[in-house]
Amino acid sequence: MADYTNGSGGNDPNGKQDGQGYWNNGPQPYGGSGNSGQNPYGGSGNSGQNPYGGSGNNGRNPFGGSGNNNKNPFGGNPFHSNKGRKGSGPFRFGSGKGGPTDLGGGLKKYGRYVILTIAIIFLFTTVSGGFYNVSEQENAVVTMFGKVIQTNTAGLYFKIPYIQQVHLVDMTTHGIGIGYVVDGDGQNWTVEDEGVMITSDFNFVDIDFYLEYKVSDPVQYLYNSRQPEVILKNTALACIRSTVSDYPVDDVITTGKSQIQQDVREKLVQELEEQKIGIQLVNIQIQDAEPPTQEIVQAFKSVETAKQGKETALNNANKYKNEQIPAAEAEADKIVQAAEAAKQTRIAEAEGQVERFNQMFEQYQQYPLITKQRLYYEAIEEALPGTKVIITDGTTQEVLPVESFTGASSGTSAAPAAQTPVTDGQAE
DSSP, X not given: OOOOSTTOSSOOTTOOBOTTSOBOSSOOTTSOOTTTTOOXXXXXXXXXXXXXXXXXSSSBOTTSOBTTTTOOTTSOOSSOOSSSOOOOSSSOOSOSSSOOOOOOHHHHHHHHHHHHHHHHHHHHHHHHHHEEEEOTTEEEEEEETTEEEEEEOSEEEEOOTTTXXXXXXXXXXEEEEXXXXXXXXXXXXXXXXXXXXXXXXXXXXXXXXXXXXXXXXXXXHHHSOSOHHXXXXXXHHHHHHHHHTTSOHHHHHTTTHHHHHHHHHHHHXXXXXXXXXXXXXXXXXXXXXXXXXXXXXXXXHHHHHHHHHHHHHHHHHHHHHHHHXXXXXXXXXXXXXXXXXXXXXXXXXXXXXXXXXXXXXXXXHHOHHHHHHHHHHHHHHHHOTTSEEEEEOSSOSSOOBSXXXXXXXXXXXXXXXXXXXXXXXXXX
């Protein structure tokens, strides 16, 4: 056993070191002396030889490196003792003058490069993340700590990095189908849960709508609801069902589509204003309306064909009516105008005769005999236009024709057979 008092006094067959760090004086199995501080592997504290021929201070290590020169197996000494000079490895601990070990200069040098690189990346990310661009089809909602501070339209803007957040909202018009969906190949597929509805006469109808909408208020769109498009579709379905239930199936499929569209639009606009989800209705129209089964479809097509034939006949009748009525009205107006003209003519003639009679009556009052004879002669002339009138007093031997007094030729002699003697103003 070894004597551990002051590191002397006993031989340690194994060459163990005592608590003070000194080796005993006993012979070591590897040839190192105890007093000289030889370790179990032959390296003395001062000059002992190690099993590979290297001394504790001046000897070389098993790979050819000496203790004081601090050469590592690869030609460099990553670590050196307190008495040795500074190491030449990439990690150098100690000052080489006996001072405590610390972070080497190489690590400090590389650390500066790393810190500088991180700072540059952080600065670039901060500056580039502070600017944002808003297109013409978008609006930007800027928030800070969860509170909306402003809303921006198209343009380039700056925000405080890592504090302010920007949410872009598409402001263009979008469309969704109600009662059908469109797959990737452009084919329409019916959604029976949405399209099949009941009418006022308790018939089923499959009706499809196409709804167009756009965002009117980006703040309400982002924060008043989690899924505004879903709310829009459900609200539109409710308005459509309540409207379709007020019309019979014939009107829904044929003539009542425009009125149904108008009613649905009015209800949906009112509902969206009350819900305040930031969405505005652009348009909604019926794409198709038909019965849910093929047999009923064929029956309704036949009814529709008959109605179209009825409309065609009515249109033709109205066309004939519109052509004939103006012609009849024109003919009636022509007859009325002719009658009016004849009326005015007769009235004018009657008024003329009245005026003539009044004038003749005035002459009769002044000269009754002459006027009476004149009227008699004119009456005879009108009644017998081809008869020669001879005026005589009954005692006249010579008969004179009337033509000589009326401007006829004086050389014409009256024939006895064509003469009508007049005596004292009376025809014989």
